[in-house]
Amino acid sequence: MQDQTLVIALVGVLGIGAQWIAWRSGWPAIVLMLFAGFMAGPVLELFDPELVFGDLLETMVAIGVALILFEGGLSLNFRELRHSGQAVWRLATLGVLVGWFLGALAAHEVAGLVMPVAVLFGGILVVTGPTVVIPLLRQSSIQTRPASILKWESIVNDPTGALCAVIAYEYFRLSADGATVFEVVPPLLISAALAGLLGYVAAVVIAWAFPRGAVPEYLKVPVLLTAVIGVFVLSNLIEHEAGLVAVTVMGVALANMNVQSLRSIHPFKENIAVLLVSGIFILLSASLEWTDLEYLNWRFGVFLLVLLFVVRPLTIVISLLGSSIPWNERLFLGWIAPRGIVLVAISGLFALRLTELGYDDGNILIGLSFAVVVTTIVAHGFTVDLVARLLKVKGSTRPGLLIVGSTPWTIALAKQMLDLKTPVMVVDSSWQRLALARQKGVPFYHGEILNEATEHNLDLGPYQVLVAATENEAYNTLVCNEFAHEIGRDSVYQLGEAGDDYDRHSLPVALRGRALFESGWGVTETNQRQKEGWVFRKTRLSEEFDYEDAQEKLPESAHMLLLLREGGRMRFFTHAARPEPRAGDIIVTFTPPQQRTPEEVAARRARKGGPKPEPA
Structure with missing residues (x-):
């Protein structure tokens, strides 16, 4: 040839x-x-x-x-x-x-x-x-x-x-x-x-x-x-x-x-x-x-x-x-x-x-x-x-999560992901909005994410996924579009509706990040439910306890947010795609406050001196 x-x-x-x-x-x-x-x-x-x-x-x-x-x-x-x-x-x-x-x-x-x-x-x-x-x-x-x-x-x-x-x-x-x-x-x-x-x-x-x-x-x-x-x-x-x-x-x-x-x-x-x-x-x-x-x-x-x-x-x-x-x-x-x-x-x-x-x-x-x-x-x-x-010069090996916007909902998400050993960083230009992050001990960066100085003051290398969740939908879109070429279009997410039937006043889908939640909830919906006491829950899947079993344990109003693979890789449920759950995955959901996990039920029974349930 x-x-x-x-x-x-x-x-x-x-x-x-x-x-x-x-x-x-x-x-x-x-x-x-x-x-x-x-x-x-x-x-x-x-x-x-x-x-x-x-x-x-x-x-x-x-x-x-x-x-x-x-x-x-x-x-x-x-x-x-x-x-x-x-x-x-x-x-x-x-x-x-x-x-x-x-x-x-x-x-x-x-x-x-x-x-x-x-x-x-x-x-x-x-x-x-x-x-x-x-x-x-x-x-x-x-x-x-x-x-x-x-x-x-x-x-x-x-x-x-x-x-x-x-x-x-x-x-x-x-x-x-x-x-x-x-x-x-x-x-x-x-x-x-x-x-x-x-x-x-x-x-x-x-x-x-x-x-x-x-x-x-x-x-x-x-x-x-x-x-x-x-x-x-x-x-x-x-x-x-x-x-x-x-x-x-x-x-x-x-x-x-x-x-x-x-x-x-x-x-x-x-x-x-x-x-x-x-x-x-x-x-x-x-x-x-x-x-x-x-x-x-x-x-x-x-x-x-x-x-x-x-x-x-x-x-x-x-x-x-x-x-x-x-x-x-x-x-x-x-x-x-x-x-x-x-x-x-x-x-x-x-x-x-x-x-x-x-x-x-x-x-x-x-x-x-x-x-x-x-x-x-x-x-x-x-x-x-x-x-x-x-020689101990290895950086973080687990994929990290970069969250743009400090709100009660994003801080709760950051706390949940930190509990799951995922590196997290919350970025916001307002010192006042970062007060909750400081109070909860969540890693944060005070500065404008789109500022060129941020590239040199904040090491973005450990973060393979970005979630833009400020109260400004247009700003969220701008952030996702700016980082799409660096992190990957399929790894930038934002709150807000998107899809073929989006409102004529919405921003073009081509510019936006992937919409979090299959329902496409926006900032208003998530903040309202956060005020009502909704919380993040984690559920580990196994060969005996699969995705269908997890769905049965959760209330119908619960919303799947992401799957966390055993290696730390995050796969989000979005308006456009649903990841395939498998044994070993951890499902993170956003659920109403009345839902108690089996661990909470067992702890409550233990405090009352009652019998503990048999392990599944």
């Missing part, structure tokens, strides 16, 4: 299919994508990317990496550095030098590479890569500070590693003519600084033009993508691989210029990043040839072990000496360092250049870089949860 159209379609199916299987199974997505590409390429020989796309393959991968780094830069806000800035700064400076030296030393002494190739490969090994780190963090619940450090390091060090490789290559290329380090390095650093300046200027122009209406809304995304590619290409004309520096600076600068127009394109840029990561990993792993692996021997196996257990831990320990980062977090950072697309792409590029300079070991870099990527991804991808748990 060498038809370009069919190959592109197959790459999309394999990449997104691997991502979907990873979501369903919990396996690292990168591992599955590498496996899918390797099976489609060298094993089954379904297609050969280099044969299909020719010289265009390198260009496609380069532009894809540039867009991925730009998208990653847009996720970096300087406010995150309040608690991790010291560590990020050290890893981006001292950590690069230490990692470069130790990586080159290991490549030369352990892997047996000649010194020029070892020094160049050591520079490339500085990268970790957002294409692997961010999906890993997305699938694993890690505490805020170590997760932030890993994310910043992966994005900042990607262009730095490429620059290190360029410096090493240019030095060894020009040293044959008698050039010294001082004659080679300063011009390259100046070129990188000029590329960064170009990226910053482009960000300033966009930040000025977008809010002033100089670009229509429908052209903002195309203009932004075109600008990124243009900056990347122009910077590469200044110096090879300087474009990676430029697009990273451009992304970080835009992220910190408070350009409101960029909020509307966040879903699009995230979708683009997912597609690019999937496609590039499939193409690169499919382009691997068996001859690339023939160079690998036992020395390279030892080198991989040294890279995992010596080079990375020593880099972290030396870089963070004297810092305020706790040792358990340092040990975690010393283990997690998966490599990805940039390592393979840059290694492939310089392998050819080193061969042209007469270094035979240059051919080894392709197979060795893939070995590093596969080893680190498998080792770190399958152990990140275990290591995080052992």
Whole structure:
């Protein structure tokens, strides 16, 4: 199969299919994508990317990496550095030098590479890569500070590693003519600084033009993508691989210029990043040839072990000496360092250049870089949860509930969910309305949920479900619509009627969250019943006591709210869907006050000295 159209379609199916299987199974997505590409390429020989796309393959991968780094830069806000800035700064400076030296030393002494190739490969090994780190963090619940450090390091060090490789290559290329380090390095650093300046200027122009209406809304995304590619290409004309520096600076600068127009394109840029990561990993792993692996021997196996257990831990320990980062977090950072697309792409590029300079070991870099990527991804991808748990840097593993609006009904719901060990946070902009939450000991956040500052002051990572239940239906709809792309349209809920027969004055269903309760009760109905003494009840289902039995025990006026699965996943009863109850689930209902649970009946009998009922 060498038809370009069919190959592109197959790459999309394999990449997104691997991502979907990873979501369903919990396996690292990168591992599955590498496996899918390797099976489609060298094993089954379904297609050969280099044969299909020719010289265009390198260009496609380069532009894809540039867009991925730009998208990653847009996720970096300087406010995150309040608690991790010291560590990020050290890893981006001292950590690069230490990692470069130790990586080159290991490549030369352990892997047996000649010194020029070892020094160049050591520079490339500085990268970790957002294409692997961010999906890993997305699938694993890690505490805020170590997760932030890993994310910043992966994005900042990607262009730095490429620059290190360029410096090493240019030095060894020009040293044959008698050039010294001082004659080679300063011009390259100046070129990188000029590329960064170009990226910053482009960000300033966009930040000025977008809010002033100089670009229509429908052209903002195309203009932004075109600008990124243009900056990347122009910077590469200044110096090879300087474009990676430029697009990273451009992304970080835009992220910190408070350009409101960029909020509307966040879903699009995230979708683009997912597609690019999937496609590039499939193409690169499919382009691997068996001859690339023939160079690998036992020395390279030892080198991989040294890279995992010596080079990375020593880099972290030396870089963070004297810092305020706790040792358990340092040990975690010393283990997690998966490599990805940039390592393979840059290694492939310089392998050819080193061969042209007469270094035979240059051919080894392709197979060795893939070995590093596969080893680190498998080792770190399958152990990140275990290591995080052992070192106590694991965040909350149970899905959390974020409630917007502090009312007696939402506080009662929060108390019930806290009793069921579900993480809960109540958010409200009124300190007075939060008085009941403070009184009941319910976790709360005082602030406007839609304010950009909330993203940096409140960690939203633990909360997979949102319920908007303020007294303003339009505001509830706005909150659900704002968070739908981040949490998921099927995981944002609000009080209020919705359906095919909604009133002509109601807001469009497409904008609203899922309506809580099958009846579509609104804020007025729930608050009225709350005043009448209605309460939340929990009922655990079993093989002997199923859903029908639970319904018989409840009054006809009781309303099912949600099912809580054994793993903590919440499934709500809505106007549009009814989850399928099964043994082990806990049903949370909103019931009239006169209904007593069997536990209450047993407790009352015990107080009176009467016989206790037989257990069901």
